[in-house]
Amino acid sequence: MNIKTRPSRFFWIMLFTLWAINLQSQESPKSNVEDIYQNLCMSCHVSGAVGGSLTDKQWSYGGSDDEIFQSIKNGKEEKGMVPFSSLLTDEQIRGIVVYIRELESRDSSESIPNDQLENVVKTQYHSYKVEVLTTGFRTPWSLAFLPDGRKLVTERLGPIHIVNSDNTLNPNPIDNTPNVIFDGPEGGMMDIALHPNYKKNGWIYLAFADGWRDENGRSKSQTAIVRGRIKNHKWVDQEWIYKADPKFYMRSGAHYGTRIAFDKGYIYFVIGERGAMGQAQDLTLPNGKIFRLYDDGRIPADNPFIKNPDVPKGIWSYGHRNPQGLVVDEKHNIYATEHGARGGDEFNLILEGRNYGWPIITHGINYNGQPITSITEKEGMEQPLLQWTPSIAPCGLTQYKGSKFSKWKNDFFAGSLRAQELHRIRVVNGKVVQEEIILKGLGRIRDVRTGPDGYLYLLTDEPARLIRLVPSE
Numbered sequence: 001m002n003i004k005t006r007p008s009r010f011f012w013i014m015l016f017t018l019w020a021i022n023l024q025s026q027e028s029p030k031s032n033v034e035d036i037y038q039n040l041c042m043s044c045h046v047s048g049a050v051g052g053s054l055t056d057k058q059w060s061y062g063g064s065d066d067e068i069f070q071s072i073k074n075g076k077e078e079k080g081m082v083p084f085s086s087l088l089t090d091e092q093i094r095g096i097v098v099y100i101r102e103l104e105s106r107d108s109s110e111s112i113p114n115d116q117l118e119n120v121v122k123t124q125y126h127s128y129k130v131e132v133l134t135t136g137f138r139t140p141w142s143l144a145f146l147p148d149g150r151k152l153v154t155e156r157l158g159p160i161h162i163v164n165s166d167n168t169l170n171p172n173p174i175d176n177t178p179n180v181i182f183d184g185p186e187g188g189m190m191d192i193a194l195h196p197n198y199k200k201n202g203w204i205y206l207a208f209a210d211g212w213r214d215e216n217g218r219s220k221s222q223t224a225i226v227r228g229r230i231k232n233h234k235w236v237d238q239e240w241i242y243k244a245d246p247k248f249y250m251r252s253g254a255h256y257g258t259r260i261a262f263d264k265g266y267i268y269f270v271i272g273e274r275g276a277m278g279q280a281q282d283l284t285l286p287n288g289k290i291f292r293l294y295d296d297g298r299i300p301a302d303n304p305f306i307k308n309p310d311v312p313k314g315i316w317s318y319g320h321r322n323p324q325g326l327v328v329d330e331k332h333n334i335y336a337t338e339h340g341a342r343g344g345d346e347f348n349l350i351l352e353g354r355n356y357g358w359p360i361i362t363h364g365i366n367y368n369g370q371p372i373t374s375i376t377e378k379e380g381m382e383q384p385l386l387q388w389t390p391s392i393a394p395c396g397l398t399q400y401k402g403s404k405f406s407k408w409k410n411d412f413f414a415g416s417l418r419a420q421e422l423h424r425i426r427v428v429n430g431k432v433v434q435e436e437i438i439l440k441g442l443g444r445i446r447d448v449r450t451g452p453d454g455y456l457y458l459l460t461d462e463p464a465r466l467i468r469l470v471p472s473e
């Protein structure tokens with residue numbers, strides 16, 4: 001007699017499908033990726049189970065975002081993987097791809113050892129040592145080099161400090177600097193930059209959260225730019241470069257951007273979408289935009305949206321979430337790093353008048369695990385040169401122009417807050433051809449600059465310090 005003792009694989013698939021359909025119909029359609037993964041995937045996808053681990057970076061059917069998406073959507077029925085196209089929306093499947101990426105990086109062990117303060121760190125092209133130069137800051141945000149060897153450091157809470165040329169911190173901040181608004185972890189005093197002709201004109205530019213508080217202490221604020229000079233330890237000669245119409249000031253304390261960059265007599269700066277994602281696509285609002293003005297605040301007559309009376313005239317590009325790295329290279333190309341949501345951080349080439357897609361296209365999901373969209377590209381919207389999922393929280397960007405690390409010349413260095421990493425990015429003919437994490441775990445990197453002495457300078461918080469990388473071949 002031929003007794004069949006094991007039910008076929010298809011029996012299990014059917015059983016699972018019925019159970020899953022039942023489960024899905026009980027749940028709200030808003031379930032987050034953690035719950036979906038837990039309920040629908042974990043039974044078969046842990047190491048040892050029928051589907052194997054999804055977080056060991058081993059893929060039988062392709063490991064690109066798109067291939068993983070297809071595996072989940074269409075299944076591999078002959079192998080026992082159910083198609084989820086009828087159970088999950090495309091948005092949810094996209095969200096699971098992001099979640100798998102997060103689990104994957106959590107499980108991976110490829111990190112640089114956390115002893116870089118003492119040891120020589122070897123990277124692909126150069127070995128370096130870390131020098132801690134200055135401590136004693138509270139919340140450092142941005143760094144600028146004065147021609148006499150001193151440095152200026154802004155703190156988010158408002159103060160602007162002078163670091164003496166021997167790298168000791170002058171305990172007294174500059175007097176009379178602008179009032180700033182900060183509610184929560186963002187806003188306040190942000191970027192500081194010297195005019196390219198600083199030696200002649202003495203102009204220093206500041207980007208900060210400008211605003212006011214009502215009698216209940218509730219604030220309204222918006223990103224603003226001023227320039228002024230420092231004389232006898234005092235901020236003087238202040239002029240407004242950009243101040244939004246009061247109707248654009250918001251209660252939100254989030255996503256101000258920003259950075260300042262100069263090129264050919266223009267100033268570029270960023271206003272983040274202020275936590276109102278849809279506003280990044282609304283050209284009548286300043287939020288989620290990169291701006292271009294003349295360095296004295298006048299509006300260039302050839303700005304891309306100048307003819308549209310409803311559009312703030314300084315807008316250069318749109319569809320941004322919260323860029324906090326901005327650089328213009330010697331060929332006048334503009335590069336920016338941008339915080340995505342949960343996943344989908346970006347490194348972009350910023351082109352005149354272009355739409356960078358947030359939140360219509362993104363590689364990320366919401367922080368609560370709910371999907372934003374299933375699409376990562378769309379006609380009329382720019383693709384990033386590079387995207388980071390899971391998020392590294394990019395902050396600070398420099399293009400290395402020094403001579404101390406000859407093989408890094410023209411490479412970009414992007415700092416990151418959450419991942420505490422410094423990424424070296426090589427761009428050739430408009431494409432990223434190399435990316436290397438050269439430093440990790442020395443604090444949240446807030447700013448990265450090439451020093452006039454050719455060393456790479458970093459400003460970190462948690463712990464707050466000014467450090468630099470020096471060659472050690």
Ligand code: HEC
Nearest residue numbers: 016040041044050051059060061062068071072079080081
């Ligand atoms: C009934 C068991 C079962 C369930 C439930 C299940 N899978 Fe699978 N899955 C499999 C099997 C079996 C394979 C094929 C493994 C192989 O051939 O290596 C697979 C393959 C995959 C692959 C391709 C892996 C590769 O190596 O290329 C992905 C991606 C995947 N599953 C994702 C998911 C996700 C996400 C969920 C939950 C939404 C899920 N699976 C639920 C059984 C399952």
